[in-house]
Amino acid sequence: MSLRAKFILHSILLVVALLGAVLAARAAMGAIATFQHQNALARTGDVRSMRPWMTIPYIAHEYHVPDHYLYEALNITRNYPDHSTLQAIALHSHRPVNELIHQLQMAIIAYRKQHPYHSQYQQRSPSYSFPQKQSVPGRIAP
Amino acid sequence: MSTYLPTLINWLQQYGYPALGLSVFVASFGVPLPITLVLLAAGAFAALGDFNIILLAVIAIMASVSGDSLGYLLGKQVGARLITWLEVERSFYIISPLAITRSRTYFHKHGAWAIFLSRFLISALGGAINLLAGAELYPYRRFLLYDASGEAVGAILPLSLGYAFGASWEAAGDVIGNISLFLVALLIVVYLIQRLLRMAQRIKVAKATQARHLKDRRKILEEFAHESPDHLPP
Numbered sequence: 130m131s132l133r134a135k136f137i138l139h140s141i142l143l144v145v146a147l148l149g150a151v152l153a154a155r156a157a158m159g160a161i162a163t164f165q166h167q168n169a170l171a172r173t174g175d176v177r178s179m180r181p182w183m184t185i186p187y188i189a190h191e192y193h194v195p196d197h198y199l200y201e202a203l204n205i206t207r208n209y210p211d212h213s214t215l216q217a218i219a220l221h222s223h224r225p226v227n228e229l230i231h232q233l234q235m236a237i238i239a240y241r242k243q244h245p246y247h248s249q250y251q252q253r254s255p256s257y258s259f260p261q262k263q264s265v266p267g268r269i270a271p
Numbered sequence: 272m273s274t275y276l277p278t279l280i281n282w283l284q285q286y287g288y289p290a291l292g293l294s295v296f297v298a299s300f301g302v303p304l305p306i307t308l309v310l311l312a313a314g315a316f317a318a319l320g321d322f323n324i325i326l327l328a329v330i331a332i333m334a335s336v337s338g339d340s341l342g343y344l345l346g347k348q349v350g351a352r353l354i355t356w357l358e359v360e361r362s363f364y365i366i367s368p369l370a371i372t373r374s375r376t377y378f379h380k381h382g383a384w385a386i387f388l389s390r391f392l393i394s395a396l397g398g399a400i401n402l403l404a405g406a407e408l409y410p411y412r413r414f415l416l417y418d419a420s421g422e423a424v425g426a427i428l429p430l431s432l433g434y435a436f437g438a439s440w441e442a443a444g445d446v447i448g449n450i451s452l453f454l455v456a457l458l459i460v461v462y463l464i465q466r467l468l469r470m471a472q473r474i475k476v477a478k479a480t481q482a483r484h485l486k487d488r489r490k491i492l493e494e495f496a497h498e499s500p501d502h503l504p505p
Contacts, residue, residue: 150456164442
């Protein structure tokens with residue numbers, strides 16, 4: 130192959146690589162935006178950030194809900210292997226994982242409604258319209 | 272989400288450190304497993320207190336270096352013989368012996384970068400690079416040095432990101448993947464620009480030489496024409 134032909138071929142490859150770099154840069158920007166959104170949801174304790182890889186203790190810690198409450202919400206016994214992910218629980222109980230996630234999300238929202246003074250996220254999360262803090266007689270919010 | 276990822280994360284939760292070590296070892300041998308995502312998840316679980324982050328890093332680095340060394344050994348045992356056989360001059364050959372010698376020299380010169388970068392930036396090529404390094408008889412100590420350095424970056428970066436961002440590790444994994452892709456594209460662009468500049472210089476030199484030859488030839492022709500117009504060279 131002559132030097133001129135090689136030069137033309139390399140120039141074409143360079144254009145393709147530049148195009149690839151631009152596309153990759155755009156994809157990276159999009160991924161960063163998604164990450165920021167996800168991270169904001171997770172930081173505010175938004176239940177939409179729940180994922181199939183999470184375990185019950187993880188969810189309990191992340192959303193500040195007692196784990197026995199979550200086990201009860203899913204109708205599974207406490208002695209269930211603690212380190213099973215929601216995906217594994219769904220597989221064992223023959224239920225779709227999205228159904229489990231939805232049940233847990235509802236349970237967490239219900240718990241926050243019942244225990245507004247326990248939920249540290251209620252004031253910070255703008256995505257849910259929880260009822261305003263009600264003063265419970267005889268109890269002082271921390 | 273990769274097909275194997277939920278299974279790998281479940282194993283990680285069920286069996287702990289041995290599951291992580293085994294999956295990292297298998298992946299570094301060349302089996303395509305989403306290890307960066309598993310490490311991100313492990314980091315997230317460590318933030319909760321399920322694992323010790325330092326122990327995770329140590330196990331991940333040790334397992335990956337062991338897997339890479341096994342690949343290197345395999346390449347040395349099988350690939351080196353194949354390359355030596357291909358290098359012998361024959362009347363018929365698949366790859367020219369000259370090209371093989373040239374590639375060997377090239378790998379010995381630039382192999383360190385290939386080994387280092389393929390540990391975390393282009394991890395899909397890691398298994399192939401291990402085999403190639405062994406086949407090209409790349410010095411093992413140097414291989415180990417660049418391999419361990421690359422694997423340290425490849426393990427510590429996702430583990431710490433998972434530890435820092437917890438529940439958003441999946442999105443962090445997407446960011447890492449896309450940034451890696453961008454960096455690879457950028458490296459290719461830089462390499463191609465470098466090659467094009469060299470080629471342009473060679474074309475310029477070739478043109479100048481050609482012009483000088485033409486000028487000399489014209490000068491000789493003119494001299495001949497002045498001396499004896501009847502005896503011009505063809």
